[in-house]
Amino acid sequence: MGRVAGWYFAAAPARYLAAVRIGIGAYALGWLAFTAAELLALADLDPSRFDPVGVVGVLGIGPLDRGVVGAILAGTVISAGLVVAGWWYRLAAPAFALGLLLLTTYQNSWGKLLHTENLLVLHALVLAVSPAADALVVGAHRRRPDSFRYGWPLRAMALATVLAYVAAGVSKLRYGGLPWMTAENLQSWVAFDLVRKELFGDPYLAAVVDALDHAWPFAVAAVFTVAVELVAPVALLGRRWARVWVAAAWLMHASVLVVMAVGFPTSWSASPSSRCC
Secondary structure, three states: OHHHHHHHOOOEOHHHHHHHHHHHHHHHHHHHHHHHHHHHHHHHOOHHHOOOOHHHHHOOOOOOOHHHHHHHHHHHHHHHHHHHHOOOHHHHHHHHHHHHHHHHHHHHOOOOOOOOOHHHHHHHHHHHOOOOOOOOOOOOOOOOOOEHHHHHHHHHHHHHHHHHHHHHHHHHHHHHOHHHHOHHHHHHHHHHHHHHHHHHOOOOOHHHHHHOOOOHHHHHHHHHHHHHHHOHHHHHOOHHHHHHHHHHHHHHHHHHHHHHOOOOHHHHHHOOOOOOO
8 A cells, every 4th residue: 555655656857747738728729619509509409418527417417408507618618728728727727627527427417428537627627726836837937846745746647547348348248248359340330331321421441341351350359349448557656667558559549530530638648747747
């Protein structure tokens, strides 16, 4: 336990945490801009489709008017901008995190269950309770000595990232068992996705259709995917381990992007940093 505590509360420079703050805030601004129209359009859906989950269910929130969603969206965008700048951080960071939590959970409550933004919300919540604006603040020059106050949030975000991957791997084996790691299973998933893209006019690589005739690439990909997810905790063992695992995770996501045109930008940006681990 002493070694674990020593790792978790190890000192880190304030600028490391501040750089993560800027990256997460900037990514959130891009996501909010990209998703704004879809979030506002939820007001036009049939209310019978609404099935509250998470914090939306706990708070008893029902279908919201477009104006209310727009107000929450605007407040979250403004607070995200303040987080990036480092201004009024003690108020802006919690507002930013709670706004993201509410918007993403509300979106999921309409039956479109997404998991690609879970890490974004978790990391924002960690930032909300950390001194991430003690450095790299617009218009201010601040110097802070290395401290565990800047180290533990980085470790917490690294743990959240690693556990998210482990949960994905466990889920695959829990619901699909060892057969999930077979060529036939992954070929079926990819074929189903290609048919859906064809029906809805979404882009895909024609070469992937031809690749379905060959089983071995899908067998390798299936085993590799589960292995990367289940061994994610090795990224916490040190810089070398972190770099190897991050490279493997990026390769996995790049393969999914090429084959299924599904991107996980949050995961690309949230992989455990070799500096923090």
